[in-house]
Amino acid sequence: MKLSWWEIKNWFTNVDYTIVGSGIVGLHTGLRLRERFPDSRILVLEKGQLPQGASTKNAGFACFGSLSEIADDLNNHTEQEVINLIQKRWDGLQLLRKRLGDAVIDFKPYGGYELFLEKDTSTYKDCLRKLPFVNEVLQPLFRNDVFATETNRFDFKGIHEHLIFNPYEGQIDTGNMMQALLKEAAANDILILNCQTVIGYHEKIDGVEVNVGDFSFSTKKLLFATNGFASTLTNGAVKPARAQVLITEPIPNLDIKGTFHMDKGYYYFRNYDDRILLGGARNLDFEGETTTELAQTDLIQNRLEQLLHEVILPNQDIKIAHRWSGIMGVGSQKNPIVQQLSNHVYCGVRLGGMGIAIGSTIGTELADLV
Incomplete structure (x- = not known):
């Protein structure tokens, strides 16, 4: 040309x-x-034609890490590194909200929850044990407890009795x-x-x-x-990590509001109006998902649907409206x-x-x- x-x-x-x-x-x-x-x-x-990585393809979580993710990070990083990282994420969220305005990005402070499948007993017990310690670590940053236990009022099935709630988390319209x-x-x-x-x-x-x-x-x-x-x-030092996502058709009387995490952040879902947006599962195939190809795989999409039908909205007839993927950047x-x-x-x-x-x-x- x-x-x-x-x-x-x-x-x-x-x-x-x-x-x-x-x-x-x-x-x-x-x-x-x-x-x-x-x-x-x-x-x-x-x-x-639009940003090609994850900026227009993410799930719209205004979050800084679930309890299991932070507990896992404390195993691989120093306490100070983890605090600095969370500080950076928290500051970044405030900067984004200040620059664009909550109304514009449709910021909703519904809070975030973490749930644990029945088979994940060791992670569940580990998180309950570490919860006071993580709150203590984050106390200087938030001047308050970040994580607390809450009962399962959403009728999720096949999970442990308590969810972990974080009031500082929200959702946005990507x-x-x-x-x-x-x-x-x-x-x-x-x-x-x-x-x-x-x-x-x-x-x-x-x-x-x-x-x-x-x-x-x-x-x-x-x-x-x-x-x-x-x-x-x-x-x-940076490797691509594909994240696959799906969103449902509208669900009548959907009573789920918030952002939800499972399995150290490898699974995540939220309501978007009266739909459920659900993504993750790259831990089923780390090698296959270390790619820059924007595509979906049966292995991961089937697992996401299984979670949707068995755990999130059991015994309901739910239709999938759309599927997509984005590319994140991760490393050791x-x-x-x-x-x-x-x-x-x-x-x-x-x-x-x-x-x-x-x-x-x-x-x-x-x-x-x-």
Whole structure:
């Protein structure tokens, strides 16, 4: 494709900052750069028609980790690392809400619950045992107890008697959030080009030559916000993790409100109006789900449906309206990678399935590296 003079002049000349990825991290990076450098030219390149990873494909949980997930993290990270991580997620949620407004993103503070299948007795007992300790660890951050036990008032079947409740959790409308962020970016004169795949870049003394296939252009700084697609950038420290999701048709008299977690966060569901949105189960096939292919598999979809029909809404005739998947970025550590890769190249990746919570913070940190 041969660009016109006007296209070159208005989009690809004197580019100060080029951001790869137009999801939560990429757009927050752009907005923060605009605050810091009001007169700069900021360009965002996105390989999809819409953000291609998880930003428009997630389940809309405004959460910072279930009790079993936090207990598990305490086995693999220091206490301080876990506190810092939760602080980052909590701060990120507040930043997102402040920037866009609760009404716009349809934030609903219904609280979050964790349930335990009858066969998960050891995890259940472990969580009940660790609950006071985790509350103590989080006390300086929330000035209150975060987790408490609650009886199963939702008529879930095949689970242990108590659920663990967290009043600080909420849900949002993911589509509304991303539309609002895109509008905010446009209002701040951040140029977004979709269907543009960066196939290579070459660093020079005064900037970076970026190759998008048909043409190349120069930018002073190049910032990657590609999360699950960042494996080659980070020498494999980030791996893609596919998350499969389904949503039901409307269910009359649905009495379930809130966000719900199971099995260390590997399963999650919520109400969306009078539907149930349910996702997860990648722990059934870690190898198969370490992929950037946006597809569904029978193994996982069947398991999600089984949970829906046996545990969440037993003995009800429920129809599935739609299925999809998104790509998260995970690694052996939960800490995000926000770093300068070379003189003019930076990245903010590995959000560990917590993009809604942490994406705004990571975007801000990424922009502040420059």
